[in-house]
Amino acid sequence: MTDLDEYSRKARAWLAGHPAPADPSVSDARALMAQLYDAGYSGITWPAEYGGQGLTEAEERAFQQATRDVTLPINVFGIGLGMCGPTLVSIGSEEQKRRYLRPLLRGEEIWCQMFSEPGAGSDVASLQTRAVFDGEAWILNGQKVWTSVAQHADFGLIIARTDPEVPKHKGITMFVIDMHDPGVDVRPLRDMTGQSHFNEIFFDDVRIAPDQVVGEVNGGWSAAVTTLLHERVSIGMGSARTDRPAAYENVAATAREQRLLEDPIVVDRLVDLYLRERSFDLLNARMSQEVKAGIFPGARGSVIKLLLAELTLYSADVASEILGPETVAYDSEENGKIARALAWGPGMALGGGTNEIMRNIIGDRVLGLPREPQVDRDMPFRLLKVGTQKEAEA
Ligand SMILES: Cc1cc2nc3c(=O)[nH]c(=O)nc-3n(C[C@H](O)[C@H](O)[C@H](O)COP(=O)(O)OP(=O)(O)OC[C@H]3O[C@@H](n4cnc5c(N)ncnc54)[C@H](O)[C@@H]3O)c2cc1C
Incomplete structure (x- = not known):
């Protein structure tokens, strides 16, 4: 051994x-x-x-x-x-x-990550939450949204605009903030699973000590990219740990229970689901081997994140197609699990970067294809008409 x-x-x-x-x-x-x-x-x-x-x-x-x-x-x-x-x-x-x-x-402190805003999701560099240095501390004002687990969090990593005079990627800083600060107002949002996985958060004159800057002042974009690369690898490769309720075994077992396996179309769909799961698991295993060998997947983390989101949606689709209305009008724990998978699937295609953004990253940075046009890349942020800023000035 x-x-x-x-x-x-x-x-x-x-x-x-x-x-x-x-x-x-x-x-x-x-x-x-x-x-x-x-x-x-x-x-x-x-x-x-x-x-x-x-x-x-x-x-x-x-x-x-x-x-x-x-x-x-x-x-x-x-x-x-x-x-x-x-x-x-x-x-x-x-x-x-x-x-x-x-x-x-040690489980003593829970953390959340505050990047997305109402006007800045996929294009997170358009964020408008601002932090202004008053000579002693950074003063934070603004709003974040879709922040997972913030209702339980003790600390969070946040990115905020610290220089609106430079192009949007260049005037952002990352900070650690105390989620118990009186200026931090966390409001849970209910999603379609019926639970509150994420929150909206409002910041009202939150004081942040200078030693809570993570990385360089105005170097927050590269800090955020570091977090996002970890996020995609963690979501994609961490999937081995999660319970996939609409996984092949669960769907096949329910189909068998309901005597649906005589139908060749059902069998065909199950075989297809099985093959996709196996391909995903094998890619996951290969990336794990690479990580073991000291090769960090970097932008290729987007491949595994995209495939997991597609597999989650596909398996929920197959489950509902095979099991029909049972999937939502459920009376057993097993069908209940599949109903939750159906409601959760679309979130997987958004959180951690949407499927379309993953494809853009794979095209740009893994395959070296021509980059998406970015006409606003070199303009000072102050001159951009983005998100809620656009509404405010309209
Ligand atoms: C379950 C869950 C948990 C989350 N947790 C967190 C969290 O903890 N912290 C956090 O900061 N955020 C979190 N988010 C937010 C998540 O990061 C955003 O939802 C995501 O980045 C997309 O932003 P958006 O919702 O504003 O959609 P938008 O960016 O407005 O996108 C709308 C649609 O347009 C498409 N689109 C946008 N730009 C392009 C483009 N350039 N090319 C092609 N298509 C494009 C998108 O793919 C999408 O289909 C979470 C989201 C979910 C669903």
Whole structure:
């Protein structure tokens, strides 16, 4: 048995000994993170001096494989672990790493990521939330939207306009902000799954100390790209861990239960779904091998993110086509899961960058095809008529 096999065996044994509660709350998730941390399974590849384990991607993947068959209800930490933490590891100051990384890994502090605004989603560089330096602190005003888990968050990474006189990508700065500041107003939004996965947030004269700038002042665009690259890889490759309710096994089992497998069209659709899932899993495995070998996927993370979104939508489609109205008028836990997958699918094609934007990135940066035209790229932001700015001045 190799060291890695032994590592996997221990991880499986640990996970089996720590079953998730039936209806886990945020405090259950915090407690589970603390247990994972104490057992050495939180921040497996993060630097040891900031609370990580300092191990390799091989152990990380082995642990993720071990979690495939169990429920690990720590989604509320997903943004912190998958995006904010890795951004701080890459470009945070020494003080920021020392202050924030360990409590994140121990489940003491929840993080959110505030990029999107009502007038700036795909074109996030058009953002209008502003931070002005008053000689002592940055004063933040504006609005963000679609911010996942903000209703539970203690800290967040935010990007704000700090210089409107330069082109839009050049006058943005990234900050850490305290989500408990009285000037931060978080309002949950209900989505079509019936739950509140994300929020709108209003900022009213929030004071940010200069040492909370992440990276360089006005260098926030490259900081944001760092976060987004981590986000796409984390969403796409993290999918091994998530429970895909409309996955082949679930849909096929329900079709069998309902005696639908005699229909050759149903069988054809199931085979197609199976093949797409296998292709996705194989690409995922290949990228994991590359990561293990020290090759970060970079813009190619958009490929896996796009394929996961398409697979999620496709599997929900196949499920509803085969199972018919049962899918929404459900009376069993299994059909209920598929109904939720149907309602959740479209969100996968938006969050972390839309399918169209993923295709643009793949064309521009993976395949080297001609770039999308960007007529406003070199104009000072102040002169642009974008989003709510356009409405305000109309
Ligand atoms: C579940 C979920 C969680 C999210 N969590 C967060 C979060 O935690 N933090 C955060 O900051 N944001 C979050 N978002 C927001 C997400 O990043 C945005 O929804 C996304 O970037 C798209 O922006 P938009 O909604 O403003 O759509 P728009 O940008 O207005 O796009 C509308 C449509 O136009 C298309 N389009 C736009 N530009 C182009 C182009 N150049 N070429 C071709 N087509 C184009 C888009 O593909 C889309 O179909 C979340 C979204 C979802 C659904």
